[in-house]
Amino acid sequence: MKRNVLIIGAGGVAQVVAHKCARNNDVLGDIHIASRTLAKCEAIIESVREKGAMKTDGVLEAHQVDAMDTAAVADLIRKTGVQIVINVGSAFVNMYVLEACLEAGAAYIDTAIHEEPDKICETPPWYANYEWKRRDRCAEKGVTAILGAGFDPGVVNAFARFAIDEFMDEVKSIDIVDINAGSHGKYFATNFDPEINFREFTGTVISWQDGAWTENSMFEIGREWDLPVVGKQKAYMSGHDEVQSLAVNYPDADVRFWMGFGDHYINVFTVLKNLGLLSEQPVKTAEGLEVIPLKVVKAVLPDPASLAPDYTGKTCIGDLVKGVKDGKEAEVFVYNVADHKDAYNEVGSQGISYTAGVPPVAAAMLIADGTWDTGTMVNVEELDPKPFFTILDRIGLPTRVKDENGDRPWNGDA
Numbered sequence: 455m456k457r458n459v460l461i462i463g464a465g466g467v468a469q470v471v472a473h474k475c476a477r478n479n480d481v482l483g484d485i486h487i488a489s490r491t492l493a494k495c496e497a498i499i500e501s502v503r504e505k506g507a508m509k510t511d512g513v514l515e516a517h518q519v520d521a522m523d524t525a526a527v528a529d530l531i532r533k534t535g536v537q538i539v540i541n542v543g544s545a546f547v548n549m550y551v552l553e554a555c556l557e558a559g560a561a562y563i564d565t566a567i568h569e570e571p572d573k574i575c576e577t578p579p580w581y582a583n584y585e586w587k588r589r590d591r592c593a594e595k596g597v598t599a600i601l602g603a604g605f606d607p608g609v610v611n612a613f614a615r616f617a618i619d620e621f622m623d624e625v626k627s628i629d630i631v632d633i634n635a636g637s638h639g640k641y642f643a644t645n646f647d648p649e650i651n652f653r654e655f656t657g658t659v660i661s662w663q664d665g666a667w668t669e670n671s672m673f674e675i676g677r678e679w680d681l682p683v684v685g686k687q688k689a690y691m692s693g694h695d696e697v698q699s700l701a702v703n704y705p706d707a708d709v710r711f712w713m714g715f716g717d718h719y720i721n722v723f724t725v726l727k728n729l730g731l732l733s734e735q736p737v738k739t740a741e742g743l744e745v746i747p748l749k750v751v752k753a754v755l756p757d758p759a760s761l762a763p764d765y766t767g768k769t770c771i772g773d774l775v776k777g778v779k780d781g782k783e784a785e786v787f788v789y790n791v792a793d794h795k796d797a798y799n800e801v802g803s804q805g806i807s808y809t810a811g812v813p814p815v816a817a818a819m820l821i822a823d824g825t826w827d828t829g830t831m832v833n834v835e836e837l838d839p840k841p842f843f844t845i846l847d848r849i850g851l852p853t854r855v856k857d858e859n860g861d862r863p864w865n866g867d868a
Contacts, residue, residue, distance in 0.1 A: 470811025565604030575657025636767030
C-alpha cells in the first residue's frame with residue numbers, strides 16, 4: 455500500500471489533479487503540490503479549500519521547486535515522505551522527475567512523452583528515445599512508472615486494450631479520435647500549454663500503417679467523423695504520443711490519431727507557422743535580443759487555465775477499433791463525453807484540463823491499493839483497463855461502448 459502524493463506542476467491540469475486527490479485523500483493520504491512558482495501552488499490549494507474538496511482532514515501543502523533539478527525534487531520526495539509522484543508539469547521535465555523518483559524510490563506517473571526543447575518529432579517511437587531507456591532501472595529498483603496516464607495518451611490506450619481483449623480475436627486498426635466541440639469565446643487560444651500544443655502540429659505527422667512508420671504533413675489528411683453527442687466533426691490525422699507505444703504493443707494493427715480542428719484554428723496556425731513564429735530555434739531582434747519565436751507567441755496568447763469560466767460545450771474522445779471476431783469483421787467505438795461547464799463548476803478548470811487531470815489520479819489510486827503497483831515501467835495499454843474504468847466512472851469520466859448492439863455505458867464487462 456502506497457500513500458502520500460506529490461503533484462509536479464501548477465497549471466490547469468494540476469488544479470484538476472489536486473481537487474481529485476483531495477476528494478480521494480482517504481486513499482491517497484497527504485497531498486503536496488510543487489512548481490517553480492509557489493504562488494500558483496498556493497492558489498490551487500486555496501481553490502481546493504474554497505470548494506471543500508478534502509474528503510478527510512489531512513496535509514495539503516505547497517512547495518517551490520525547479521522540476522529540472524533532479525536532486526531538489528528527490529530531496530522534496532524524501533522530505534515530504536510521498537510515495538507517489540504525479541508529474542503534470544511540462545513535457546520538458548519528465549526525465550528529470552522520473553530520475554528523481556528512481557533516486558528516492560517513489561512511484562512515477564506522467565501524462566505525455568518527454569520532449570527536448572530544441573527537438574521536434576524525433577525518430578519514432580519517441581518513448582524509446584527517453585523514458586524506455588530507464589525501464590531496466592525501474593525494474594531493478596522496483597519503481598513503478600506509469601507513462602502517458604492522461605486521457606490521450608492514457609485512457610485511450612486503455613480503450614484500445616479493452617476493445618481488443620473483449621471484442622477481437624485479431625485487431626486490424628486503432629483510430630483514436632479527439633474532438634473538442636466546445637467554445638471558449640476567445641479570438642484564438644490553445645486548450646493546453648501553447649508551446650507544447652503547437653509543437654505537436656509543426657512536425658511531421660507520424661502514424662503506424664502496414665507495419666511501418668508512415669509520414670504525412672499536418673492537415674494533409676482529414677475526414678469527417680459522426681460521433682455520439684458532438685455529431686459530425688472534421689478531424690485531421692496528427693502525430694501523437696499514444697501512437698508510439700500502441701504501435702509497439704500492437705504491431706499488426708494500423709494505429710492513427712485524429713484531432714478535430716476548425717477552419718479558424720487552421721488559418722491562424724498556418725499564418726503563424728509561415729511567418730516563422732512557431733519555430734523553437736532562437737532568433738535575434740534588431741536590438742540584439744535573442745528570443746525564441748514560439749515562446750513569444752505563448753507569452754501573448756491566453757493562459758489555457760484562464761479559459762475555464764467561459765468555456766461551454768462538450769468533448770468526445772474515443773477509439774474506433776476494427777478487427778475480426780469468430781471469423782467475422784468486428785468494430786467497436788469506446789469513448790467518453792465530457793462537459794466544459796460541468797468541469798468548471800466542479801474543479802474550476804475547463805474540460806480539456808479535466809479529461810487530462812482525472813486519469814492520473816485514478817492511476818495513483820490503483821498504485822496506492824496495489825492493483826497497478828507494477829514495480830517496473832509500463833504504458834497504460836500494458837495494464838488491466840477494467841479497474842481503471844471503474845475508478846474513472848466513479849470520479850468523473852464514465853466510459854461508453856458503441857457497437858452493433860447499440861450505445862451503452864460500460865457496465866464492468868464487455
